[in-house]
Amino acid sequence: MKVFTAAGKLNEFIDPLRGTKKIGLIPTMGALHEGHLSLVERGLEENDLVVVSIFVNPTQFDNAGDLKKYPRTLDADIALLKTLKGTILIFVPEAVELYQGTVVSKKYNFGSLENEMEGKHRKGHFDGVGTVVNLLFRAILPTRAYFGEKDFQQLQIVKKLVEIEKLSVDIIGCEIVREDSGLAMSSRNKRLSATQKEEAALISKTLKAVQKDFRKKSIHELNTFVKEAFASNPHLKLEYFEIANTKTLKTAFRKRKNSSYRAFIAAFAGEVRLIDNMALK
Known part of the structure; x- marks a missing residue:
């Protein structure tokens, strides 16, 4: 296992x-947990080597x-990755190095995808995501990149x-990894108190209830149930x-034939913002 802070040095190793x-590439912001490890393990199964970016x-x-306040636990992250078998390279760039100068996001047009849910509540968020992922893809040139479905x-x-930038990389979505309580694993969970973590299980329990009742209840009834x-x-x-419609992510007000749906929740436990989602059938 090697740790690189400069893309040039990383590519000197990878280019041959x-x-x-x-x-394989697993982009992360660190504070790694079992959910991240599941992405790395899949990457190792499907590739000859894996780059884990921590930024x-x-x-x-x-x-x-x-x-x-976002947790930064680099030493613990490296120790956790060392428990896995396989060729893992860790990329820990500085912002100015990765952005090659001024740290600003590029403006993208993601169509209707960027205007729903997270896009409504976190202004500029997806421009930032798109910018950094594009920079990582161009710096590393991975065959495949792995992302968890928690951030669906x-x-x-x-x-x-990938379509906009005409990038040659396969994007692999991986199932959400959950704690025993059902709470979706997240780096932000480290900031929860014991009580908050216990209560936050309501998020997944509510999604499961919506999933169970989706066939027999209207969307209006389900919305009311969740709010209550x-x-x-x-x-x-x-x-x-x-x-929301799985493909367009547009809010659904009634169910339509031949369409697939997912339920999405964002909630605060104190100052900690948590998100989760679940497929509906």
Whole structure:
């Protein structure tokens, strides 16, 4: 396992392997957990080597306080990755090096994808995501890149980014990894108190209830159920609940034949913002 802070040095190592070896990329912001490890393990299964980038990207935060408080645990991250077998390279760039100068996001047109859910509530977020992912793809030139479905909207944005930038990389979406309580694993979970973490299980429990009742209840009834479930919990504040078309991510108000849907939740436990989603059948 090697750690690189400069793209040039990383590519000196990778370049001789290109053409004969498949390279997987797992972009992360660090504070790694079992969810990240599942992405790395899949990357190792499907490629000859894996690059794990660890970079807290400033341009995708619309809240300076959130950026400042985001957990940074590089030593622990490296130790965790060392528990895996396979060729893993760790890329930990400085912002100015990765952005090659001024740290600003590029403006993208992701169509309707960027105007729903996270796009409504986090201004400029997806421009920041698109910018840093594009920079990582161009710096590393991976064969495949792996993203968790917890950030399902981000996954769709990245697929659109590849189309816009005409990039030669396969985007692989991976299932959400959950804690025993059902809470989706997230780096932000490290900031939760014991009580908040216990109460945050309401998010996945609510999604499961929506999934169970999706065939027999209307979307209006499900919206009401979710709002009431969060209104009765003093530890969590619902930011949004949406049932959306899986392909377009547009909010659904009634079910249509031959369409697929997902339920999305964003909620606050104190100052910590948590998101989750679940497929509906």
